Amino acid sequence: MSFELNGKSYETDDDGYLINLEDWNEDVAKYIAQQEGVEMTDAHWEVVNFLRDYYSEYKIAPMIKILIKEMKKMFGPEKGSNAYLYQLYPAGPALQACKIAGLPKPTGCV
């Protein structure tokens, strides 16, 4: 699968995750968010930027509990909860926020 944006083609997997992680930029993020029905606000970018920083340092997406703890540290207790993350990303931080941040598809289990 792939999509076209500003005259450039971007390859994705079946679930819409970018194949080439270096393809990511803010416009791509906004485009994927739009496809997901998510309107990016400052609060949304806080999560996406954290995910990207974490990924560039550790080469792996953070576990949800680490995401929550770090959000709490950086932005305060009201933003450090699972419920808050689901408000921003209704399909879940792993599914939606990682996709918009251009991270590889998180591996889950049943």
Next chain:
Amino acid sequence: MSDELKTPLLDELEKGPWPSFIKDLKSMADRPMVKDLLGQLEKSYRDKRGYWKHGGLVGIMGYGGGVIGRYSAIPEDFPGVSHFHTVRVNQPSGWFYTSEALNEIMDIWDEHGSGLTNMHGSTGDMVLLGTTTQELEPIFRELTAKDWDLGGSGSDLRTPSCCIGPARCQNACYDTLALTYNITHKYQDELHRPMFNYKYKIKMSGCPNDCTAAMARSDMAIIGIWKDDIQIDQSAIAEYVDSGFNIQEYVIEKCPTKCITLEGKELKIDNSDCLKCVHCINVLPKALSPGKERGAAIALGGKAPIVEGALFATLIVPFIEIDEENGFEEVHDLLERIWEFWDEHGMNRERIGEFIERVTLKTFLEGIGVEPMPQQITQPRDNPYIFYEEYYEEETE
């Protein structure tokens, strides 16, 4: 594929006197989804490999769990199962349904899914097998409109489940149905939005018969138990004796600690030696019943052999009040301390049983604030390398 479905290998599974899922599937093979399911399974058996892709990310808006994505790896051959997602529906406590409730579920499932179900999955949920991504939101909408909800999946609190409890069983030492209902409602966020290291299953059995097999299958087994003496109705014992029932052979000799004696028509139990295996109560239901001071024991760590090997649960709390009037506060308090410590120090995909093995029982007990007790170990001091803090303190004095 020809229109005529030929499944010589699957047909083998219809032979013999046992129920056969192939028979069930064939009875619904006029549905394209079921027909392709049979076709793909036959091909799997023939080629000796599975044709399901690994997992897949699908879900319901607002929930992280409850749906398990399943895609065929060869959708061009079997388009009916190109999507074949599983939907878990939270079962009522003790699996009590009216036929109206079951019809409600099946009407929704016939319209939006394959019509195939698994009643029930080992966690306890109703498992609806086979639907497509675009049907998920309509299914969820229709289920919730009729007050159903999805169960847990992934690294979250899995759907709590319990035995039939006091609704139909005289041995229940606490109200398993009420506690299950309470925990399900109190921990909705943990149930629907995965954030744990790995799955966390809670099962509630009303007595040590453990009809939910909580000790072997759940991370947290809440087993009904009593503190005082087994209640004995001596006149009923006399009736058993008069009827010629061999109490000596079937009860006394089977008692693991040999703490029962029969003098004439009077049964005596040395309760200080009783292990609460409930064998005598099972065999003499008219005469014996659990004591009056009732509550539950809590054991942690049961699991099936995924990631690490299978584990049986280990006793952590020998007795806890199960107090409905108090809103089950004691259970919530313990549960939250366990989650906090496991969350802080557990590794990704590490079940609570594996976690306890890794950090040691001693560290775990300190972490959750439970006193070490003799009931937590099988034998006293059979391992000279385990010490508790008091031991060190004495030594350094």
